[in-house]
Amino acid sequence: MATPLPSHATDRKRFETGVWTLWTDRLMTVVIKFGGAMVITAVFGIFLFILFQVFPLFLAARVTELKSVPLPDAKFTILGVDEWGAKPFLVKPDGKMLFVDFATGKESAVPVDFGDSAPHEITAAAINKREQKIAVGTADGKYALVSPDYKSVAVDGVPSVSASPSASAFKDIGVPGAKVLDIAYGDSGAQKLVVVLQEMDGKKSVSALQLKRKHSLLGKGADEIAGTFDLTALIPGRPDNILVPSTGDGVVATTEDGTVTYLGLDPEGKFQPLQSFRPFGDLGDARIAVADFLFGDVSLIFGAVGGENRVFSLFYPKGGSVRLFGQTHEFPKLACRPTYLVTTLRNKAFLIGGRNEASLRYATTEAIRWQADLPFTATNAVISGKYARILFLDDERRLHFFALDDPHPDSGWKALFGKIWYEGASEKKWEWQSTGGSDDFEPKYSLIPLIFGTMKGTLYAMIFAVPIALLAALYTSQFLDPRLRGIVKPTMEIMASLPSVVLGFLAAIYIAPLIERQIPSLLLVTVGLPIAAAAFGWFWSELPIQLRKFIRPGTEWLVFIPILLGLGWILWSLGPAFESVAFVTTDPGTGKKVADFRYWWPAVTGASFDQRNSLVVGFMMGFAVIPIIFTIAEDALSNVPGALKTASMACGASRWQTAMRIVVPTASAGIFSGLMIGLGRAVGETMIVVMATGNTPIMEWNIFSGMRTLSANIAVELPEAPHASTLYRTLFLGALLLFLLTFAINTLAEILRQHLREKYKTV
Amino acid sequence: MNEPAPGKPDYIKIQDFSFHYGSKQALFDIRMDIPEREVTAFIGPSGCGKSTLLRNLNRMNDLIEDTRSEGDIFVNGQSIYDPHIEVISLRKRIGMVFQKSNPFPKSIYENIVYPLRVAGQNSRAVLDETVERSLKGAALWDEAKDRLHESALSMSGGQMQRLCIARAIANRPEILLMDEPCSALDPIATVKVEELIHELKKEFTIVIVTHNMQQATRCSDKTGFFYLGKLIEFSDTQKIFSNPAKKQTEDYITGRFG
């Protein structure tokens, strides 16, 4: 009686899975897996690339022996080298210069023409590296200046270095006929100073000779003696080493008992004792074995007889008004008594050593770039001008050429993250300053101010954005009329895609000047509006229901917004009046009483006031972050099951109670995600910070000063950074930090989010 | 203890009440008087508007967008749409158990005391007492007493429903609205809930929606039969089930429907 079933209802095939279904399923599985793997590979690839760029920053120097050349049996008073380390020279007592050619390994003795037929025994010599001039002193109390005159010429395409030394004539200096034990030469171009340490009958004396270049009509002028000084009386004790800074306006003498005397030329052209100190006064044996100026000539390196090694720099002590030497760095002790100390013209590195111990150190970062026990006993050493070769002279008169590979001597953990006592500073600091005006400027690569700036910018942005975004999301999802919600939500989403360069532009051109003039108004509005809003809410709830019922729930803003706008306008216009009452101070320029917040703030708090400050950044970055937090939080809040809200309302909870006790906790995982994504955006935000702050890498929380963030730093400096330089790699390190920071934030956020989701999961 | 005074026969008075979801009318001119301290059952085929009417009694339908009502409902002589009445206090007087259980993502304890907490009651002793009494009332005490601070979501479906009953009676409302409270319960729990209803009706006015005819006969005093948004018949339960006045009612009760 039952109607026969159609064949498709009885066919066994109806239980089979279609071929296409299976194929599509398999194909999509593969495609999705491949896609996932590609994403992971790409992210990992970026990470590896950055890591690869960054890691040379943390490498130590590599020093390898290239060759050694035996030298003729003679006494040498000095070892010098050209920029390339290809043709070092030694000065022999007879006044001949011995040049050693690296490529051929041959040495050649070149007589220097001092324009004086009488032989003089050279007993002291000093190189002024900056001027490439050698000052030599003789056993009979004379001095001369020699230039090696290096030239780099290309011979058959291979660069080779040639030298054609020339010299000035021997002239008398200091005590006539007294043997010169040590000589020093400073030359600032306009002012030259030759200082000699002489000995006569066991009595030591120090004399200085000031030269001035007189320009003649024939172009190159001749040096004329501008003054002679006997400095012996100014130096307490028996001097054994003298140094002159390249500025030629001071003398540093060390004495046999380990005292350092610093003399300066005063404006009247007289030497005055400025300072006398004992670098190793706290040690049992305070004697100084080696001493020299560090590149830049504002720091002195000392090696004690016991192997201790300290650096003293000129700086204004706290509260002081005279630049004096103070200890800024201490290095690990050498095992032996140091016998040589050489510096370079490239950076703040120096090589100190004695016997077979040699240590290449970087003064600024207190880092040991390289240290080794040499297979020979070095008596002298030199670093090439390009910081690419180290040459050692051993006690068997062999000259050893070493290749020095140390592209980032000024880098390392300490330089990047540690507090460092930079030259000229009166304390240890974290500082970022990648470029400076002068040649001997030392770049400061501390990332701490940038990390600080990133945190500061993020903090101010979040302080501004989080309350607004979250309250707006709560209001929109729980209280606003649903039809309006349909307008507000997409509008905010469009705002989220506003290019930040537009926001930054607005901030710099419009907001910053506006805010600068209207801080008191802004203060009034920031404090007044929330209070007014809360008061309005209370007042509304107290209104009799007969009045309230005319306004449908969800449209209260129709009343609320005009009132608040009106109030905001009133508060804003009250700003100037408020300023004239509350922010009166004396104008530092004119000394008159003025009502100006821009002067009042620095006067009262001591902190600075910049036009492009954190307030502007926080405000504008807040605008970039608000839509993100808002959208995600609003989604989370709206997705709370209606059944929960209904249940809460049925229990007699008000809308606010329902929102705060049920909706917000249930949506907390989503809200948290929104906060974290907003935070990530704020941390990585670049253009707004670049444009709206002065990009000053300072470390202070002052809301009226600027900042420099990691991302802005990359944007600002990368175009100027030479490829593979320390700066370049440090910028990549900044990128890596950002990468890790975001990674850490996201991981933490995910863990917390999972926890919250577990806790408030709904059925 | 004195026998309570006989309840008002028109404690809840529904007057020509119509209700629209947007353009769709769900209730048509409902007129019924629900007596005080008695159990009134709503029966009828699915989609006929039982839940809709129930939800209107404590104005839960206000929360649904784009709805409209005509007519009036009086509770104890006062219109629930009276602007003097705060809808929140109305809901505090009327407890509700929903068709689908909806515990909060909180602990069992916090679920039950929620109505007290939102009313500002935070005294530990009061809350503890309420939890125990309500759980016992909802026949859940034995199962839940050792896990009061575990998440309510770790319970079974039937337990959750009883938890919702416990929550609804926690603040001792005057009226209890129950929308198919037993649909997810096993027979034993069902019996317990029915006993609870018997117990509660001494003090509360109870309105219960059910698809279970036996349940309606067992525990209700009055029964209303709804069909397509209209109240077809409303009288004593005994009369409806033994001698219905309308053909439709009889068809539905005897299962000859649809």
Ligand SMILES: Nc1ncnc2c1ncn2[C@@H]1O[C@H](COP(=O)(O)OP(=O)(O)OP(=O)(O)O)[C@@H](O)[C@H]1O
């Ligand atoms: N939120 C809503 N929006 C629109 N229409 C609704 C809504 N809730 C219910 N309805 C409609 O109103 C009518 C009555 O629904 P109601 O939920 O009251 O039925 P019911 O009698 O409780 O059915 P059941 O026994 O299946 O629970 C149905 O046709 C339904 O489609």
Ligand SMILES: [Mg+2]
């Ligand atoms: Mg229903």
